[in-house]
Amino acid sequence: MSYFNIVAETSENTVVTEYEPVKRRSDSYQSEAELEQEFIRMLCEQGYEYLPLHTERDMISNLRERLQELNNYEFTDKEWTYFFNNDIANPNFSLQDKTRNIQEDYRKVLKRDDGSTKNISLIDKTNIHNNRLQVINQYVMGLQDGAKHDNRYDVTVLVNGLPLVHVELKRRGVQIREAFNQINRYKRDSFWAGSGLFEYVQIFVISNGTNTKYYSNSTRDNAIRDAKAGNTKRGKTSNSFEFTCFWADANNRVIPDLVDFTKTFFAKHTLLNILTKYCIFTSENILMVMRPYQITATERILNRIEIANNYKKYGSVAGGGYIWHTTGSGKTLTSFKTARLASQLSYIDKVLFVVDRKDLDYQTMKEYDRFEKGAANSNSSTRILKRQLEDNNAHIIITTIQKLATFIKKNPGHEVYEKHVVIIFDECHRSQFGDMHTAIVKNFKRYHLFGFTGTPIFSVNSGKAKNPDFFTTAQTFGDQLHAYTIVDAINDNNVLPFRVDYIKTMDVDEEITDEMVWDINREKAMMAPKRIELVTKYILDHFDQKTYRGDKTYIYNTLTNIQEVASAERGAVEEIKRSQRLSGFNSIFAVASVPMAKLYYQEFKRQMELDPTKHLRIATIFSYAANEEEVDGLLDEENPEDTTALDQTARDFLDGAIDDYNKMFHTNYSTDGDRFQNYYKDVSLRMKNKEIDLLIVVNMFLTGFDATTLNTLWADKNLKMHGLIQAFSRTNRILNSIKTFGNIVCFRNLQKRVDSAISLFGDKNAGGIVLLQSFKDYYYGYESVDGEHMPGYVDMVEELKEKFPLMDPQIIGEQNQKAFIALFGAFLRMRNLLLSFDEYKGNELISERDLQDYLGRYQDLRDEWRRKRENNESADITDDIVFEVELIKQIEINIDYILMLVKKYHDTHCEDKEVLITIKRAVEASPELRSKKALIESFIAGINDVEDVMAEWRDFVVGQRENDLAQLISEERLNPENTRRYIENAFRDGEIRTAGTDIDKLMPPVSRFGGSGRDKKKQAVIEKLKQFFEKYYGVGGAMSIGGTQKVVYGERRGEIGMVAEEKR
Incomplete structure (x- = not known):
C-alpha cells in the first residue's frame, strides 16, 4: 500500500484498522447483572459519565442541563417548558419525526421570553466531541407513566441528555434474538409512554456477552408494525432480526464479544461518528445505519482525496483507488455517502458518479433520491449534463459513460476540465471504458478517480492477451483501498450462498469445456430440438420446487402503477406501492444466444399449451445477437434503448414475444425506439414485483439488476469469471427466512468455472462458504471444517419421533417444551433447505398428517407462552426460545384447502366425521387459520344442502x-x-x-x-x-x-x- 494510505490512517478512524480480541480472564458463570455492571464499568473507563437516573423526571432535568451546556445558554422555566413540549416531546411527534429531529432538524429555533430568537442544537455534528455521553441503567417506565406494563430497561446511552443508543443484554448462553424480541416488547408496551423520550433512540445494541449486534430504530419499528399485522407480515424484510449487524474491524474481522465490541463500537469518537455521519434517514422515513465495511470504504476514499490534495497528487492514479465490495453488499449506499461527504470538502467543485448503462443511471438516481431527496442531479441527455457541469450549485452529478464520453468529445477545452473533481465509477468494465479513461486523463487536470466493483479485473481475468487496450482495475484506478468479498458478505449474512445443480443434458464428455473445443457443431448439438424439449420439461417440472411457488409465504411492497412509471419520463410519475401477499419467488433463464432464446420461448409455449397446470408467466428480452461469451468472462453489454442491431428474423420473433407480453399485462410495447425502452423498464419492474415467473435472456438483466424476489437462475450458457459471479449474484439478495440461498441450475458442466470464479473473487477456500453442501450431507449429517458433527435431517426426524411421539397427549414440563421447540425449529429450517433438492421428494420420512400434528403442538406452545408473557406470568418465559413463524407459514394450509375438505364433508351428506378431524388438525396447524377457527366451525355447523x-x-x-x-x-x-x-x-x-x-x-x-x-x-x-x-x-x-x-x-x-x- 502506498505512502499516502499509511499517512491517512489515524486514531480517529471510525472503524479500527485491526483489532486483537481481549484475552478472557474468567471461565466462571456470569449473570446478566454482572454482564451489565462490567459493560457500564468499561464505558466509564472510556470517558462516559454514569448517572444513577431511573425516572422520567430526573431524565428531563438532566436533558435541560445538558442542552444548556451544549448551547452555552440557560433556559428560563417558561422557555424550557415551551421548548420541551413543542420541539422535543411534542405529543404529535411520531417516531419518524423524532428521528428527523436528530438526523436532519437538529437545530431548533427558541423563542425567548424577550421576543428574540436563538438557535438551540440537540447535537453538535461539526465538532462531535462537544457532545456529552452519559450512561444509565435499570430505568423504569411503569404503569404510572401510562405504559401497558412495568418495564425496566437494561442500559441506555444519553447524548446531550437524550436517549440515542439503547442496549439490551441477556446472560451468556441465551439466544441473542431474545434481546431483539425484548426491545420489540418495550416498543409495544412502554417506549412511547410518558413524554416518549425513548422514541429518540437511533441505534439499538443487543448482546448475550458472546455475540453482540446493532441495528437502527427503523428495523425495530418496522418489525413491530409487521408483528401487529395479524401475523401476516413475518417474512424477512429490512424489518427483521436478520437485518441486525455485527461490528467488525477494517479487515472485516467480526468483533462479537461484548468486551471487544465496547472497546471499538462504543469508543466515543466511533459512536459519535456513526450517529452524526454514518446514518442516513431516507426520503421513505427509514433510518439506515452504515455497516463497518461501508464506513471504512468511505473514509479510505475521503482520506485518499485529502492526502492527495495536500501532496498535489490529484490528476494521477496516486490520487485515486478502487473499492472491491461484492455484488449485493450495498455499494450504492456507500457511494452515496462518499459522494455526499466528498462534495462537502471545501476544495472539491464537483462529484461525478458514472454508471455504464442508462437504466443504471435512472436506478442510481432513484436510490440517491431515496437516501436524500434532491441530493444528486441526473441527466437524460448530454446537453443537460453540460448544463449541470457548468452549474456551481450542482455538486453531485449522476451520468453514464456514454454521455460523459460524448460531452468530452464535443467540448474540447471546456472550463470544467480545470475544476477539482472527484469521479466515481460503478462497475465500469466494458471495453469502451479504456477509451473513456484515456479521454478523462487527457482532458481533466485535477481529478481523483475511484472505482467501485464487486468483481475486479485482475491480470488473470483481464483478457489482455486478446484485448491489449483492456486494463486491470488497479492499472485504471490505482491502489485497492478496501475489500469486502463474497466470502465476507456471506459470513456476515449480507448476501446468501449459492446452491448449484448440474443437470446432464448430452451424452458426451461433459469435461471438455475448453473454448477451442467448443466449436459451432457443439453449439448446434446444444440447440437440438430434443435437448431443448428436455431442458424445458425439466424447468416446468421443477419450477415450483425451486422457487417455492404455491404457498402463501410473505408480504411484499409491490408497485401498482407499473405501466405509467415505465412509460413516463424519469421521475415524472410517482410510484404507488401497496402491500401484497406473494407466493414463492421468480427466476431468470440465461441462454447462449438469440436463436437459442427463440427455441426455448417457443418450446415453453408449446409445452404449457399441452399441460395448462404447468403454466408460467414467461417473457423474453434482448437487443442484439450477443457473442456466446467473451474470453475475459465479461458479459457482452446489450443496449436497452434500441433493437436496430437485431436481424429481421430476431426482431420479428421479439415483436411476437412482446405481443404475448402485451396480451398478458394489457400493455402496448414493441421493438420500436421508445416503446422498446419502456418495455425494458416494464419488464424490470414486473420482475421486481414477481409478476413474471421466468425471464429468458441472453445477457440483459445478468448484471446490475436487483430483485429480492428472484431466487433461481437457470443457465444454458458458458458463464465464467466476472460474468459468472455477476449472473449468479442476481439470485442471492436477502428477502426472508424462506429464501436461504440462491438457486443455480446449470444445464452445462460449469463446475470448474464456478470453482475458479469463486477462488478468484473469494479465496481458495471460499467454496465451502459460497456453495452449499450436498443433499447427502444435509440429509444424513456431516463433519464441519472444525471437526464438529452437524446433525442431518434423518437425525432430527428420529429424535423428534423418539423424544416427542405423537401418541403422548402433550409435552409436559418447561424444559421439555423448550427442547421440543428448539428441535422442531431446527427440523423446519432443515426441511426448508431440502425442499429445493430433487432428491428430497419421496424421502420426507414424516407424513403430512404427522407434520400437521407437530405443527399444531408447536403453535399451541407458541400461543401459550405468548399469553403467559402478556399476562406477566413469567418475566423470562421465552429465554433462548425462537419460534420459526415464517417457516410455519410457508407450509401452512390455506382457506382453499379447508373449503375443499368442507365440500368433501358436504358431499358425504355431513356424515364422514374423519373429514372433520382432518379439518380440525389443519386449522390447528396454521398460524393464520387458528384465529378463524370459530368462524370455520360455525360455517360447518350451519352448512345445508x-x-x-x-x-x-x-x-x-x-x-x-x-x-x-x-x-x-x-x-x-x-x-x-x-x-x-x-x-x-x-x-x-x-x-x-x-x-x-x-x-x-x-x-x-x-x-x-x-x-x-x-x-x-x-x-x-x-x-x-x-x-x-x-x-x-x-x-x-x-x-x-x-x-x-x-x-x-x-x-x-x-x-x-x-x-x-x-x-x-
Missing part, C-alpha cells in the same frame, strides 16, 4: 363480518363511517395501524373519558379491532365502506393474471 360451497362460504363470511363490525361499532360507540373506512384501509394494507391519530377519529367524544380512562378505552378498542382483523383478514374478499364487497380475483394455475394479486 347447497350447490356451491365456495359461494356459500363467501356469503357467510360477508354476513358474519358485517354483523360483527356493526356489533363492535355499537358496543364501543365508535364513529361508524370512520371505523368502516379504517377497517377498509386495514384490509387493503394488510395490517392494523395504531400509530398517528387514526384510532382517535373512531373514538367517542373526548368528554366521555378523562386521562388514563381514555387511554384504557383506546387500548381496549385497539385489541377488539385486532381480533376482528385477524378473524376476517384473508377470507371473504376485501372490505369496502357500506358493507359492499370488492371482488379480489384469486390466482389459479393456468390462469393469466398477476402474482401480486391477493390470493384467497
